[in-house]
Amino acid sequence: xQQVKQNxxxxxxxxxxxxxxxCDYTNSMFDYFLWYKKYPAEGPTFLISISSIxxxxxxxxxxxxxxxxxxxxxxxxxxxxxxxxxxYFCAAIDGGSQGNLIFGKGTKxxxxx
Amino acid sequence: xxxxxxxxxxKVTEKGKDVELRCDPISGHTALYWYRQSLxxxxxxxxxxxxxxxxDKSGLPSDRFSAERTGGSVSTLTIQxxxxxxxxxxxxxxxxxxxxxxxxxxxxxxxxIL
Numbered sequence: 001x002q003q004v005k006q007n008x009x010x011x012x013x014x015x016x017x018x019x020x021x022x023c024d025y026t027n028s029m030f031d032y033f034l035w036y037k038k039y040p041a042e043g044p045t046f047l048i049s050i051s052s053i054x055x056x057x058x059x060x061x062x063x064x065x066x067x068x069x070x071x072x073x074x075x076x077x078x079x080x081x082x083x084x085x086x087x088y089f090c091a092a093i094d095g096g097s098q099g100n101l102i103f104g105k106g107t108k109x110x111x112x113x
Numbered sequence: 114x115x116x117x118x119x120x121x122x123x124k125v126t127e128k129g130k131d132v133e134l135r136c137d138p139i140s141g142h143t144a145l146y147w148y149r150q151s152l153x154x155x156x157x158x159x160x161x162x163x164x165x166x167x168x169d170k171s172g173l174p175s176d177r178f179s180a181e182r183t184g185g186s187v188s189t190l191t192i193q194x195x196x197x198x199x200x201x202x203x204x205x206x207x208x209x210x211x212x213x214x215x216x217x218x219x220x221x222x223x224x225x226i227l
Contacts, residue, residue, distance in 0.1 A: 006155075034214060041220065042220050043119075043204055043219050043220045043221055044156070044204070045218070046216070049215070089156065091156075099144060099146075099161065099208070099214075100158040100169070101146075101156070103155035103156040103157075104155050105153070
């Protein structure tokens, strides 16, 4: 059973507009959430994270929102750029565990010029 | 280099053969993780090492999979008697210590079983 779900396999956005990537989770023990970005033939690279004690974290064009009651988080990219085109993975971790990340299946973002 | 290094980048082998995949973590990182990504799937945790502690093997899919980490640095993931369902990208990550949330990934080994 998937503990981290990304229900949209793909998303297409026009350059300059906002990209919103969504992620849902089921395990209430998760206390830290991360977004990774992955280009083809490369490993995932860390993008942004959020602790469960916060509801928002912002880093430049990237903002992650966490709604604990809904067990939902989202990544906002604004303005979107063609170089943002990649697969985005949502990941979660249970701080009481030994540290392995639980990943969603990813959302492929395409930003069109 | 400064990042996690994995080799080979690609491996094609026949069903039934054994394969070894190598991971060289970032210098000074004590925690090392192996994940795999099958086609259309997310990353699946396999095994992790923390310093000299016994590894957490809870994610290994079968006893054909094993891993070692020598000297607390380089790790080797071995798959014996490979099957077609083992075809995937095998990713290694390291972090400063277990529980350090940011894990740094290598570019992976793409394994294809014919």
